[in-house]
Amino acid sequence: MIVRVVRGKAVDAPGGYGAAVTGELVAAIDQGTTSSRCIVFDRAGEIVSVAQREHRQFFPQPGWVEHDAEEIWANVQQVVLEALAAAGAGPDGLAAVGITNQRETTVVWDRATGKPVAPAIVWQDTRTGPLLRELAEAYDEKRLRARTGLTLATYFAGPKLRWLLDHVDGLRARAERGEVLFGTIDSWLIWKLTGRHVTDVTNASRTMLMDLATLDWDPELLDALRVPAAMLPEIRSSAEVYGTAEGVLAGVPVASALGDQQSALFGQTCFQPGEAKCTYGTGSFLLLNTGASPVTSGHGLLTTVAYQIDGQPPVYALEGAIAVTGSLVQWLRDNLGLISTAPQIEELARTVDDNGGCYVVPAFSGLFAPHWRSDARGVIAGLTGYITKGHLARAVLEASAWQTREVVDAMNADSDVALRRLRVDGGMTGNALLMQFLADVLDVPVVRSRITETTCLGAAYAAGLAVGFWPDLATLREQWSSDAQWQPAMDPAHRERELRNWRKAVQRTLDWVD
Ligand SMILES: Nc1ncnc2c1ncn2[C@@H]1O[C@H](COP(=O)(O)OP(=O)(O)OP(=O)(O)O)[C@@H](O)[C@H]1O
Ligand SMILES: [Mg+2]
Numbered sequence: 001m002i003v004r005v006v007r008g009k010a011v012d013a014p015g016g017y018g019a020a021v022t023g024e025l026v027a028a029i030d031q032g033t034t035s036s037r038c039i040v041f042d043r044a045g046e047i048v049s050v051a052q053r054e055h056r057q058f059f060p061q062p063g064w065v066e067h068d069a070e071e072i073w074a075n076v077q078q079v080v081l082e083a084l085a086a087a088g089a090g091p092d093g094l095a096a097v098g099i100t101n102q103r104e105t106t107v108v109w110d111r112a113t114g115k116p117v118a119p120a121i122v123w124q125d126t127r128t129g130p131l132l133r134e135l136a137e138a139y140d141e142k143r144l145r146a147r148t149g150l151t152l153a154t155y156f157a158g159p160k161l162r163w164l165l166d167h168v169d170g171l172r173a174r175a176e177r178g179e180v181l182f183g184t185i186d187s188w189l190i191w192k193l194t195g196r197h198v199t200d201v202t203n204a205s206r207t208m209l210m211d212l213a214t215l216d217w218d219p220e221l222l223d224a225l226r227v228p229a230a231m232l233p234e235i236r237s238s239a240e241v242y243g244t245a246e247g248v249l250a251g252v253p254v255a256s257a258l259g260d261q262q263s264a265l266f267g268q269t270c271f272q273p274g275e276a277k278c279t280y281g282t283g284s285f286l287l288l289n290t291g292a293s294p295v296t297s298g299h300g301l302l303t304t305v306a307y308q309i310d311g312q313p314p315v316y317a318l319e320g321a322i323a324v325t326g327s328l329v330q331w332l333r334d335n336l337g338l339i340s341t342a343p344q345i346e347e348l349a350r351t352v353d354d355n356g357g358c359y360v361v362p363a364f365s366g367l368f369a370p371h372w373r374s375d376a377r378g379v380i381a382g383l384t385g386y387i388t389k390g391h392l393a394r395a396v397l398e399a400s401a402w403q404t405r406e407v408v409d410a411m412n413a414d415s416d417v418a419l420r421r422l423r424v425d426g427g428m429t430g431n432a433l434l435m436q437f438l439a440d441v442l443d444v445p446v447v448r449s450r451i452t453e454t455t456c457l458g459a460a461y462a463a464g465l466a467v468g469f470w471p472d473l474a475t476l477r478e479q480w481s482s483d484a485q486w487q488p489a490m491d492p493a494h495r496e497r498e499l500r501n502w503r504k505a506v507q508r509t510l511d512w513v514d
Contacts, residue, residue: 023094023095024095025040025041025048026094026469027040027096027249028097028463029097029098029099029100030100030456031101031185032101033123033281033282033327034054034330035054037079038050038084040086040094041456041460043470044479045451045457048086048087049083049087051082051086052079053075053078055068056068056071065121065122066119066121067122069188072120073188073189077248080248092251094249095464095469096252096256097249097254097255098255098256098258098461098464099186099254100256100257100258100260100263100459101185101186104157104160105120105122105123106121106184107188108171108175108183109181111178111179112179117180121160124283128154128160129154131159132154132159135152135224136152138224144208145297146296147211148208148211149212149303149304150206153368154365155368156206156207157208161182162225162226172226176228178230181197182227183197184203184206184207186199187203187233193246193249194242194246195243197233197234198234198235198257199235200238200257201237201305201308202238202258202305202308203257203258204235204305206304210235212316215235216235237309237311237312238307238308239256239466241254241466242255255462256460256463260279260281261287262304262307263456263462264277264287264455265277265307265458267459267460268423268480271315272289274288275423276289276411276423277422277454279425279426280400280426280427280434281427282324282326282327282330283326284404284426285319285320285322286404287320288318288319288415288419289306289317290316291315295316295415297414300371300372301407301410301411301414302321302369303317309462320369320404322407323362323365323366324362324378325403327364328396329342329396331362332392333345338389338392338393343430345393346432346433348393349393349394349396349397349433351390356382356394357387358382359398359399359501360378360379361381361502362378363376363377363378367509369407370410371406373510374513375512375514380392380395397437401441401442402441404441405441405499406506408422421444422438422444423482425453426452429448435484439486440495441495443492445485446486448482450481450483
């Protein structure tokens with residue numbers, strides 16, 4: 001457990017609550033892949049308190065990744081209590097609470113008991129590979145892309161739901177009778193908090209079941225994936241009051257839901273078409289605001305809903321999703337034991353001057369954007385007797401930058417204007433060596449926002465807008481500022497040589513899984 005108090009007053013104060021004025025704060029719950037956080041913000045968008053708890057990752061078979069939705073719910077309640085205590089506030093100190101979440105992770109629960117019927121299948125899980133090959137024969141990928149903005153990949157929620165319907169005894173019949181409910185994590189949490197079964201457009205756009213134009217469940221896709229409509233949540237905008245919370249947040253309006261990456265885009269205040277950000281967490285996700293119309297990618301990017309404010313038309317984004325970046329650093333820490341904390345990787349990488357000719361391509365869940373190859377698996381290429389753990393650490397960091405480069409190249413190819421600078425946030429952006437290398441390989445400035453917890457900030461902003469705590473987008477925009485910037489400094493010939501090597505290494509990952 002981590003409880004960081006940035007400006008809290010009353011963690012141990014006798015009498016507990018009372019330091020905060022009624023309704024002068026907004027909280028955000030960020031239910032991520034590795035942990036759940038609650039952050040309390042004030043009207044200036046400044047962090048008042050943070051609480052965070054990790055949850056267990058289950059790997060029952062190679063390629064399978066599961067979470068316990070009950071554990072997640074317990075952690076969420078805990079971090080809410082801890083963050084409120086650290087802020088010296090009770091629920092009545094909050095004008096609203098917003099939710100942001102790991103996307104695509106799939107939960108099915110019993111409507112009557114509220115218990116999950118099976119472990120949650122996490123977005124990184126590749127068990128639906130064979131199912132997708134089947135689906136590819138029945139459903140044209142081009143049509144799927146046009147309808148949903150997505151590609152046929154194990155990543156998305158719909159196939160995971162189908163897997164559960166096929167493998168949990170009696171589940172399909174119960175789903176048809178409306179006895180069990182499906183939801184991504186946003187839906188699960190809103191249901192637990194308010195008893196309402198809803199989801200927001202950004203999360204729904206990651207199911208492979210929603211029509212990107214109508215923003216409604218698509219009967220043809222439900223049919224193709226054999227998903228009973230009775231188990232689906234109602235799709236709502238990203239910023240509106242879904243209901244009033246009970247329990248730890250009693251009386252607080254639950255007023256936003258956004259997938260974590262869309263939320264970070266919102267928190268970075270990328271409200272104008274052409275504005276982009278990349279968030280470096282477990283994976284990394286570059287989103288470009290494309291405005292009122294969905295742009296279909298010809299280069300392996302996804303089309304997704306960026307956000308929708310209640311009563312307004314949706315805003316769309318192009319997305320480059322990279323599955324493994326920060327989790328590769330965790331792998332170096334937990335599976336290889338070469339470091340004991342993630343930030344130590346920088347020190348280890350600085351023991352050498354370069355990668356020594358070594359490249360790590362972390363295709364742990366296949367390759368996501370722009371390749372979308374579920375048959376790929378990770379490689380360490382260019383190994384010689386010369387390579388030390390320092391080189392390996394460097395190659396691990398460089399992998400995040402090169403993967404970003406591939407996505408930026410795709411984005412530049414898809415849009416008329418080339419990316420001029422990149423706004424970044426997330427845990428890995430604390431790594432100065434990586435940030436410089438990123439600027440070097442992208443050949444554009446990299447700008448870090450002052451508040452790196454933009455995922456939470458976006459959900460807080462959306463919830464605050466929904467209840468009138470903040471008046472408009474322009475006000476939020478004024479609150480954004482950066483705290484660091486890195487300028488490209490790499491010799492172009494060197495960059496090209498390294499890029500060629502990276503591409504060769506990527507080729508080595510392909511055609512691994514039969
Ligand atoms: N200094 C660092 N250098 C490199 N990687 C780092 C550093 N600090 C953190 N990380 C990596 O960043 C990730 C944590 O970032 P962050 O807290 O933004 O992710 P997260 O939001 O918890 O992820 P998720 O929401 O997916 O659970 C971890 O994977 C960790 O390995
Ligand atoms: Mg996160």
